Amino acid sequence: MSKEQILEVIVRHVREAIPRLADHPFQPSDSLKALGANSVDRADIIMMTLESLSLNIPLIEMAKAENIGDLASVIHART
Amino acid sequence: MRGLDRSDIVISGVGVTSSIGQGKAAFISALLEGRHRFDVMRRPGRQRPPHSGSSLEDIAKSEHAPCFLGAEILELSVPESIPATMLRTASFSGQVAIATLHQAWEDAGLDKVAPERIGLVVGGSNFQQRELIQGHDAYRGREQFLRPTYGMSFMDSDLCGLCTEAFGIRGFAYTVGGASASGQLAVIEAIHSVESGRVDVCIAIGALMDLSYWECQGLRSLGAMGSDRYANEPALACRPFDRDRDGFIFGESCGVVVIEKQQSARRLERSPYALLSGWAIAMDANRNPNPCVEGEVAAIKAALERGKLSPSDIDYINPHGTGSAIGDVTELQSIRQCGLGHAQLNVTKSIIGHGLSAAGTVEMIAVLLQMKEGKLHPTRNLENPIEPSFNWTGSHAIFHTMENALNLSMGFGGINTAVCLQRCS
Numbered sequence: 001m002s003k004e005q006i007l008e009v010i011v012r013h014v015r016e017a018i019p020r021l022a023d024h025p026f027q028p029s030d031s032l033k034a035l036g037a038n039s040v041d042r043a044d045i046i047m048m049t050l051e052s053l054s055l056n057i058p059l060i061e062m063a064k065a066e067n068i069g070d071l072a073s074v075i076h077a078r079t
Numbered sequence: 080m081r082g083l084d085r086s087d088i089v090i091s092g093v094g095v096t097s098s099i100g101q102g103k104a105a106f107i108s109a110l111l112e113g114r115h116r117f118d119v120m121r122r123p124g125r126q127r128p129p130h131s132g133s134s135l136e137d138i139a140k141s142e143h144a145p146c147f148l149g150a151e152i153l154e155l156s157v158p159e160s161i162p163a164t165m166l167r168t169a170s171f172s173g174q175v176a177i178a179t180l181h182q183a184w185e186d187a188g189l190d191k192v193a194p195e196r197i198g199l200v201v202g203g204s205n206f207q208q209r210e211l212i213q214g215h216d217a218y219r220g221r222e223q224f225l226r227p228t229y230g231m232s233f234m235d236s237d238l239c240g241l242c243t244e245a246f247g248i249r250g251f252a253y254t255v256g257g258a259s260a261s262g263q264l265a266v267i268e269a270i271h272s273v274e275s276g277r278v279d280v281c282i283a284i285g286a287l288m289d290l291s292y293w294e295c296q297g298l299r300s301l302g303a304m305g306s307d308r309y310a311n312e313p314a315l316a317c318r319p320f321d322r323d324r325d326g327f328i329f330g331e332s333c334g335v336v337v338i339e340k341q342q343s344a345r346r347l348e349r350s351p352y353a354l355l356s357g358w359a360i361a362m363d364a365n366r367n368p369n370p371c372v373e374g375e376v377a378a379i380k381a382a383l384e385r386g387k388l389s390p391s392d393i394d395y396i397n398p399h400g401t402g403s404a405i406g407d408v409t410e411l412q413s414i415r416q417c418g419l420g421h422a423q424l425n426v427t428k429s430i431i432g433h434g435l436s437a438a439g440t441v442e443m444i445a446v447l448l449q450m451k452e453g454k455l456h457p458t459r460n461l462e463n464p465i466e467p468s469f470n471w472t473g474s475h476a477i478f479h480t481m482e483n484a485l486n487l488s489m490g491f492g493g494i495n496t497a498v499c500l501q502r503c504s
């Protein structure tokens with residue numbers, strides 16, 4: 001799966017967790033925190049993404065990601 | 080006890096959600112008409128697999144043990160002011176609590192009260208069981224993907240967090256558990272917090288008990304929940320105090336009452352619903368589910384004494400009345416022993432079922448709304464009362480002016496609670 005496809009999965013779950021972002025034009029530089037996702041929302045979004053991709057990666061590895069583009073890169077590196 | 084001043088604590092706002100309607104107007108209207116929604120329960124996770132969430136037709140064809148009957152909420156309306164992100168991670172009990180608290184909040188005009196002076200007591204424990212079982216079933220064998228929110232939402236106290244965040248409550252918030260007396264226990268705790276001056280206003284929530292098929296099975300095996308006798312006639316199954324009763328029938332509900340002193344409630348341009356004149360808790364010193372006349376009588380007498388009331392002052396009793404074989408008989412013995420045999424009786428559970436943790440609060444709201452209407456709702460399925468000499472309100476609503484009402488709750492583990500409500504002129 002490409003990094004872009006992983007980003008699409010992340011965006012889908014962000015929209016699921018934060019419905020008011022349904023029409024937000026997502027960019028890889030978007031920060032989940034800046035978009036209004038609290039720590040629990042962020043953990044849920046990452047877990048939903050890992051579940052969709054059937055990837056078992058420790059959540060701690062995602063901590064360094066500063067935006068959804070970084071997150072896609074970290075996940076892509078483990079696929 | 081005799082030295083205590085007369086109570087000046089009132090109920091200033093209410094909210095209610097049940098199978099027969101959301102909001103006080105829909106609730107009292109359905110109660111007075113005796114409308115009900117008893118059926119085979121269909122909410123996912125309420126029937127033993129593989130029938131959970133199946134169609135009624137599929138369940139009927141089953142050769143399994145009789146299905147669990149109950150009265151479920153058909154549709155829940157949550158105010159738009161509640162963020163969708165909050166609702167996404169809220170359990171069904173949590174969503175119903177928020178929607179019901181919103182009604183009470185508006186009713187009592189709590190936006191005008193300082194958030195630091197508002198407290199919250201949530202009545203109930205282990206009330207999100209179906210939600211938890213659904214989560215376990217969905218992630219069994221792939222537990223690593225369990226949603227992180229489970230780590231906080233599995234606790235009942237999540238309702239305290241949800242409600243304080245949604246409404247900006249900053250006084251205090253905690254849960255209290257007293258089995259089927261939890262709702263009334265929450266009210267009594269709220270009274271204490273206002274009486275002591277800890278807060279100016281305290282909200283008591285009787286949380287929706289969200290049973291899974293495991294709890295239904297346990298309660299059936301224990302002999303507490305019916306109905307083998309009316310497995311194919313759900314409308315007839317819930318029949319408190321009737322000779323043909325065979326246990327309680329579950330009903331989803333949630334009740335919220337707002338409690339404060341009369342002085343504080345003067346911000347409202349109307350009278351409070353009622354004065355909380357007396358209240359009491361008494362234990363049977365018995366862990367088991369069986370009731371006890373001694374404990375029930377102790378609670379009733381202490382509540383009357385706190386309210387400086389004599390038995391003849393009570394003109395209406397809303398009893399616990401679950402429909403259990405021993406519980407109903409014991410309760411009538413207790414009522415008679417307290418010299419209350421003259422009072423008019425009806426049974427709210429006959430219309431909405433037993434809300435368990437919510438029952439005490441929801442039934443108190445039924446008392447308040449009937450008091451306001453000057454009418455008593457009918458008692459369904461009371462064809463042959465086990466004690467015909469009591470003043471039962473039968474199959475039709477009646478006019479009845481009430482000055483003082485007594486509301487009773489009892490729970491497993493030997494807890495008995497009683498609350499006296501006086502009409503505000």
